[in-house]
Amino acid sequence: MSIVTIKDVAAKAGVSPKTVSRVINGEAYVRPEVRELVQKVVAELDYRPNAFARSLSSSRSYLLGLFIDDPVSGYATDVQHGALIGCRQRSYHLVVEPVDLTAPDWEGQVRGSIAALRLDGAIVAPPICDEAALMAVFAESGLPTVLVAPSSAPPASGTVRMDDRRAAQEMTEYLLGLGHRRIGFVQGPISHSASARREEGFRKAMAAAGVTVDEDCIVRGDFSSRTGMELGERLLALPERPTAIFASNDDMALGVLITAMKHGIAVPERLSVCGFDDAPSSRAAWPQVTTVRQPKAEMAAAAVDILVNPQFRQKAGDEHAHLMLPHELILRGSTGPA
Amino acid sequence: MSIVTIKDVAAKAGVSPKTVSRVINGEAYVRPEVRELVQKVVAELDYRPNAFARSLSSSRSYLLGLFIDDPVSGYATDVQHGALIGCRQRSYHLVVEPVDLTAPDWEGQVRGSIAALRLDGAIVAPPICDEAALMAVFAESGLPTVLVAPSSAPPASGTVRMDDRRAAQEMTEYLLGLGHRRIGFVQGPISHSASARREEGFRKAMAAAGVTVDEDCIVRGDFSSRTGMELGERLLALPERPTAIFASNDDMALGVLITAMKHGIAVPERLSVCGFDDAPSSRAAWPQVTTVRQPKAEMAAAAVDILVNPQFRQKAGDEHAHLMLPHELILRGSTGPA
DNA sequence: CCACAATCTGACATCGATGTCAAATCGTTG
């Protein structure tokens, strides 16, 4: 038989199962010699506590849920990666649960995951972390929940985010520093309030530099590279063409880049383009797109920390943890002097 | 108290917990009226069986493990997506386990996941499904394991793959049909035997068409867009320049595309480029890259089916399931007549 | 040397489901 139980260890070490349990869980009140002996036996037998039995008797499951809308997006991937790393470090496991809010029974599915798996905590990625209906389900279940980069601040045990406004401001300052004055800005969808903050940062930097923003240079897209292309078309056709275009995500920046290329407008010589997110597409393009690195993996890892940290777990519900992680400007080939 | 147990349901329905269990698991030998009554109560109380208790008493965990090398890659993402969908349908859950073969204790980590979680099955994605040492761990544990697109055929309960050779052959035939005769081929890394099969398909089609392959037109890359650029450089500098370049993955195709663009060689007018995989990068580029769609999600979903299917589970170890899923040529803007 | 607290240990109940098995009920058949 290949399954080693706690009894086997106890028998071989000549102690009770409870004592083995104590050693495993690092509890106090075990004589050092006994502790060492048990640890030796555990190693010898390569004993692995059954996570199910453990979670059945204690109330912890050692499982965190990652709730994601579109698990195929690059964003989700990065978030998951960070969560995975965090879990690994804390010997937790991660259960990925796709949430399709258009499915008729999404609520039942989410409830099912929470109840059946007795999750210890949930990490909710954007954009669904902004869905009130979904958040209500979590709130009702009483499950400690951490939101990654939420747009607003719905009730939750914690949030982890970056400063979109400040990042966009810095990017704009960088463009201004390169001598650009006429700068196009491609907004994200209205529903995505983080992109509204990016616009704020843009406007703030422009105002601070004393440059008036021509509203013709502000266009709204939906984060797809297709609208990036269309809007690039529009911006580049303006009587007084911008010398730089700042798109509020990378896919749209890529669309702008493609449009410029089609029209034979050299980037970055005659047009600077920059995006936001540091998505894979920003690296795949040529020239590579200057962008803002969002600390996606770090945010997710921090979310795990918050959920697992016993200090936090105790006061969950009362106090909330809110973290702001640093971003980074990634300067690449798509931007240059005006 | 918000947690509903089987006892609550039993009490309210006036039957024993065991009978409720029978209804939940769709066992025979329950009077239709009783079955209906119990189902009604279950729905009323929104009862969710505790997955841990269930798996502790039965021997099933309703958990599948997805073992992945690099969870950030687009490939992994697609595979995971398919697995997730499959699990959802069968009311299983998916635990994602990153495997870092360079970590000193990777073996312990894998063993730990298998033993602690009592997984019902494992899905192993490439490239680690070709690592003998890893596969040995799975074999030893006796865990039903399905490999997704393995290069060779290590011992495993099942494999799900596509026909790389045939796909490459079809792509080559398509290029030949467009009138191309001098076709460059960018090989993948030697270790990646699927890419060897792609080369076979390429050569077979060329031979069948009576076109001799100039070995100068065959170059080896490592699947990165960087080598795609470098090798594109080399191919395009050839005294007699190829009219088409077939790269054995999309990233390299993208590299070739970028190089062509830098040299002002119009695609597809003066050069056709195609790749393999239908990675996101193939869509992000301009023109979009003609490629082969690998049924990644479908393969993963099929893997779930194999693992969950009781018919298979019974004979696991004896008979093996080997599936070959259909691919698809995705014709896009990067290819045209010679 | 005793009283008392601090430290250490294990017996036993428990978590929430399912497996086993025996008992109860029902319908057929000879």
Add this chain to the structure above:
DNA sequence: CAACGATTTGACATCGATGTCAGATTGTGG
């Protein structure tokens, strides 16, 4: 109507760990 098998149900043990609590041991100060 007795006898038998098929159907239906529940009592009870069990999975593998941890929580509780009481008892055993050790150490310390008076």
